[in-house]
Amino acid sequence: MHIPESLQDLADSEAVQFLKRPKTITRIFAGVFSLIVFSSLLTDGYQNKTESSKLHCVLNGNNVACSFTVGAGLLAFFSCLTFLALDAHESRIGSTRFKTAFQLLDFILAVLWIGIWFVGFCFLANQWQHSPPKGFLLGSSSAKAAITFAFFSIFTWIFQAYLALQDLRNDTPVPYKRSLDEGGVVLTTLSPPSATSPVNTPTTGPNNLSYAGSAPSPYLTTPKAPRLAMMPDN
Numbered sequence: 001m002h003i004p005e006s007l008q009d010l011a012d013s014e015a016v017q018f019l020k021r022p023k024t025i026t027r028i029f030a031g032v033f034s035l036i037v038f039s040s041l042l043t044d045g046y047q048n049k050t051e052s053s054k055l056h057c058v059l060n061g062n063n064v065a066c067s068f069t070v071g072a073g074l075l076a077f078f079s080c081l082t083f084l085a086l087d088a089h090e091s092r093i094g095s096t097r098f099k100t101a102f103q104l105l106d107f108i109l110a111v112l113w114i115g116i117w118f119v120g121f122c123f124l125a126n127q128w129q130h131s132p133p134k135g136f137l138l139g140s141s142s143a144k145a146a147i148t149f150a151f152f153s154i155f156t157w158i159f160q161a162y163l164a165l166q167d168l169r170n171d172t173p174v175p176y177k178r179s180l181d182e183g184g185v186v187l188t189t190l191s192p193p194s195a196t197s198p199v200n201t202p203t204t205g206p207n208n209l210s211y212a213g214s215a216p217s218p219y220l221t222t223p224k225a226p227r228l229a230m231m232p233d234n
């Protein structure tokens with residue numbers, strides 16, 4: 001099947017290649033899960049009881065549980081959007097130190113969100129377990145959705161931390177690489193010339209210290225043989 005050239009160019013574009021990266025896919029899933037968690041409790045998480053018109057959290061009437069979940073989901077959602085924007089411009093970052101700091105921050109935040117979502121899931125599940133079965137007319141489906149996607153968020157952030165750790169291992173600069181390269185240059189310079197390479201003959205000059213190519217000093221003369229004088233006979 002022949003693929004049109006325009007579709008092939010679209011598949012090879014930077015935007016499509018960026019969306020196909022595992023890190024990008026994981027961030028999108030984490031953002032969607034966070035959006036579901038905080039939006040479900042923000043819309044239907046506060047309901048009134050049958051005998052009162054005052055709004056209460058559907059999670060055992062504990063407003064702290066709903067506030068914690070909404071706040072955590074909102075912050076996680078904006079965190080995913082921010083790092084997606086930074087990932088899109090990662091190739092344009094020329095500073096190695098800034099790139100390493102960005103990857104380290106990504107790993108630390110991923111580990112932090114693992115702990116937050118684990119605590120949040122346990123807290124929400126405990127509050128939902130102690131909630132009265134028919135205390136609220138609505139809101140049970142929203143509470144179940146928040147608990148479910150809080151549980152899924154734990155695994156997405158675990159995988160995100162794994163990818164960030166892999167980036168740190170692959171892109172960490174080796175401090176002795178430059179010294180090894182310089183040593184290789186020195187060894188190459190000091191190595192004897194090959195048979196095919198031309199041999200540079202030393203040039204003579206006043207500043208040249210080579211013994212073989214230096215000109216003899218004019219003050220050094222060849223010693224003459226002693227002359228024999230004829231003595232007259234007495």
